[in-house]
Amino acid sequence: MSIIQAQHIMLNDPSHVRVAFEPKYEHGSAFINGTYVDLDHAAIPMSDLGFMQADAAYDVVSVSKGFLFRLEDHLERFENACAKFRLRNPYTRTETADILNNLVKQAGTKEAYVWWAVTRGHMPDGSERKNPLAYDNCFYAFVVPYLFIADDEQRTRGIDLMVSQKYIRIPPESVDPTAKNFHWMDLKLALFEAGDNKADWSVLCDANGNLTEAPGSNIFLIKDGALYTPDSGCLEGITRKTTLELAKEIGMPIFVETVHVEQLRNADEAFLTSTAGGIMPVNTVDGKVLGGKAGPGELATKLHNLYWTKRWDGWLGTEVDYSQPAKV
Secondary structure: OOOOOOHHHHHHHOOOOOOOOOHHHOEEEEEEEEEEEEEEOOOOOOOHHHHHHOOOEEEEEEEEEEEEEOHHOOOOOHHHHHHHHHOOOOOOOHHHHHHHHHHHHOOOOOOOOEEEEEEEEHHHOOHHHOOHHHHHHOEEEEEOOOOOOOHHEEEOOOOOEEEEEEEEOOOOOOOOOOOOOOHHHHHHHHHHHHHHHHOEEEEEEEEEEEEEEEEOEEEEEEOEEEEEEEOOOOOHHHHHHHHHHHHHOOOOOOOEEOOOOEEEOOOOEEEEEOOOOEEEEEEEEEOEEOOOOOOOOOHHHHHHHHHHHHOOOOEEEEEEOOOOOOOO
């Protein structure tokens, strides 16, 4: 079984190709605290604490073949993240969904990366800074053509993954990783570390050598036909959730538990999951070919192909009606 060339299909199959759009939305569309604009003219105030202090919650949903995938799951996770950070979305769940749909229509994208956030907003004066209700929280969103963490070539040969030696993941007691947030410096520096070592991507552990997550993605490994993924220290990813459901569908034993890094190094197969890329098979970990055979493993390939096949059939999708104009 070979890896479905999802990127090629998205760019070339007529059912995936971008529909007509205004030229100003070539690079994407955006919503800036109440106003729709083209992406090139989108901006936030420099005094917004989302910019100054990474004080925000955000989420990302993808569109493929004109279907927003698991939109309700993403909206629920976003609401939970805002609650954990004591942020208030100025818009209801229905209004948020309408904004995202409008942006997809404006950009004409059938294959899209849809991002939105609520930031703390401007800092109030004096003692009111201690009162979360004193802040006017702001809402921002944008849509761009779909982005792959790992393109067709990388997924076909498998990602070369590096376990970070310099950095550990921010402890959950410091920043809750289940609330999607802007605190990315540990992830970003680990990614640069991987680049310095000629690896495609990185993964971080906690202080005890247990796996947490990779930049923008969750980590899975397969050993003796069973699937393992960390139960803490990581985002409760929607693609992670989807993968667990697909694994159950094909009858794989599943273990969501503490996973030590040595289990990854000795795995038969491994892969990353992300909204920006789906299921992305791993070839090597720290230079070691997993399973003794180069390239994606059989089960990782099966899950990868099932993920895209079911998505393109409309599974758990909310269809975008491009025949109706955006309401802006």
